[in-house]
Amino acid sequence: ALTIGIVGLPNVGKSTLFNALTKNDVLAANYPFATIEPNVGVVSLPDPRLTQLAEIFGSERILPATVSFVDIAGIVRGASEGEGLGNQFLANIREADAIAQVVRGFTDDDVVHVEGGVNPKNDLETINAELQLADLQTLERAIPRIEKEVRGKKSDPSVLEAATAARDALERGVLLSHSDLDLSPIRELGLLTAKPYIYVFNVDEAILTDAAAKASLEELVAPAKAVFLDAKIESELIDLDPEDAAELLASTGQEESGLDQLARIGFDTLGLQTYLTAGPKESRAWTIGKGWKAPQAAGVIHTDFEKGFIKAEVISFDDLIEAGSVLDARAKGKARLEGKDYVMQDGDVVEFRFNV
Numbered sequence: 001a002l003t004i005g006i007v008g009l010p011n012v013g014k015s016t017l018f019n020a021l022t023k024n025d026v027l028a029a030n031y032p033f034a035t036i037e038p039n040v041g042v043v044s045l046p047d048p049r050l051t052q053l054a055e056i057f058g059s060e061r062i063l064p065a066t067v068s069f070v071d072i073a074g075i076v077r078g079a080s081e082g083e084g085l086g087n088q089f090l091a092n093i094r095e096a097d098a099i100a101q102v103v104r105g106f107t108d109d110d111v112v113h114v115e116g117g118v119n120p121k122n123d124l125e126t127i128n129a130e131l132q133l134a135d136l137q138t139l140e141r142a143i144p145r146i147e148k149e150v151r152g153k154k155s156d157p158s159v160l161e162a163a164t165a166a167r168d169a170l171e172r173g174v175l176l177s178h179s180d181l182d183l184s185p186i187r188e189l190g191l192l193t194a195k196p197y198i199y200v201f202n203v204d205e206a207i208l209t210d211a212a213a214k215a216s217l218e219e220l221v222a223p224a225k226a227v228f229l230d231a232k233i234e235s236e237l238i239d240l241d242p243e244d245a246a247e248l249l250a251s252t253g254q255e256e257s258g259l260d261q262l263a264r265i266g267f268d269t270l271g272l273q274t275y276l277t278a279g280p281k282e283s284r285a286w287t288i289g290k291g292w293k294a295p296q297a298a299g300v301i302h303t304d305f306e307k308g309f310i311k312a313e314v315i316s317f318d319d320l321i322e323a324g325s326v327l328d329a330r331a332k333g334k335a336r337l338e339g340k341d342y343v344m345q346d347g348d349v350v351e352f353r354f355n356v
C-alpha cells in the first residue's frame with residue numbers, strides 16, 4: 001500500500017498527531033484480518049458519496065478508501081551526517097511514497113523548541129537542508145558507480161545525465177520535487193527531495209481561522225500543499241462521538257478535521273483517485289491511480305477480474321443519484337458498457353463483467 005512518511009523536528013507535535021492517526025484506525029474497524037503495524041496510522045478518505053450509495057443499495061456497511069501514514073523517527077540538525085537516528089531515519093523515509101513534514105506553529109513556553117524559538121521558516125530550511133544533503137551524499141556515492149556502468153555499457157547514459165543534473169540542482173539549493181528534471185532514470189536511488197511533499201502546520205487554534213497568517217505560511221511552501229491543524233484538538237476530536245466532534249470543529253471555525261484534510265490532500269498528492277462499487281453487502285471505494293484503465297482498476301478488487309476482464313458497466317455517481325437506482329439509470333441509457341481501453345473517472349460506480 002502507498003504510504004506517507006511523517007517527518008519533522010523534535011517537539012513539533014508529530015507524536016500527538018500520530019496518536020490521533022492511529023486511534024482513528026479504520027483498518028482495525030473495517031478489515032479485521034489486516035496486519036496492523038505499530039508505526040503505521042491509517043485514515044479513511046472522507047467520501048459522502050458512499051453514504052448515499054449505501055442508502056440506494058441498502059448496504060450493510062461502508063468501506064472508504066484509506067491512506068497510510070508512517071511515523072518516521074525525528075530528524076535533527078546533522079541527521080545527514082549520522083547524528084541521532086540519522087541512518088535509520090533515512091532508510092525509513094526512502095521507502096515512503098510521499099513526505100508530510102510537520103512544522104511547529106504553536107507557541108507554548110512549556111514546550112522547548114529545539115532550534116531556540118518558534119520559527120516555521122527556519123524549521124523548514126533546517127529540514128530541507130538535511131534532506132538535500134542526504135540526497136547529495138547519495139548521488140556523490142552513486143555517480144562514480146554509474147560512470148563505470150555506463151563505460152561498461154551496463155547502464156544507459158541517460159542515467160548518468162539524470163544523476164549529474166540532480167546533483168547540480170541540489171548544489172544550487174533546489175528541492176528536486178520543485179525542479180522540472182526527469183528523474184525517472186534514477187528512481188531506484190530513492191532520492192528524498194524528489195518525493196511529493198505535504199506541509200502540516202501544527203498551529204494554535206487562533207491561526208486556524210486567520211486567513212492572512214495561513215496565507216503567509218502557505219507561501220513558504222508553495223507549490224506544495226499546506227494543511228493547517230492543531231494537533232491537540234485533533235487528539236481530542238478522535239475521542240468524541242461524531243456529533244460532539246462536529247460541534248468542536250465548528251467552534252474552531254473548521255469545516256473538516258485536520259486528519260480528513262491530511263487524507264484528502266495526501267491522496268491527491270500521491271496521484272490517486274477512487275471508483276465505487278455498491279451492493280447489499282457493502283458500498284466501497286477502491287483506490288487507483290489517475291489515468292488507469294478499466295482492467296487495471298478491476299485488478300484492485302481481484303487479479304482474476306483483471307485477467308478475465310470482459311466489460312465494465314459504468315454509471316457516473318451523479319447520474320445514478322439522479323436516476324435513483326441502477327435499473328432506472330439503465331432505462332434512461334445512463335449505464336455504459338465500457339471496454340478494456342476505458343480510462344476510469346473519479347466517482348464511477350462500476351460493476352465488472354469477467355470470465356473465470
Ligand code: GDP
Nearest residue numbers: 010011012013014015016106108111230231232
Ligand atoms: P514530537 O517530538 O514532534 O513528536 O512532539 P510531541 O507530539 O511529543 O509534542 C511535544 C509537546 O508539544 C507535547 O508536550 C505536546 O503535548 C505539545 N503539543 C503538541 N501539539 C501541540 C499543539 O498544537 N499545541 C500546544 N500548545 N502544544 C502541543
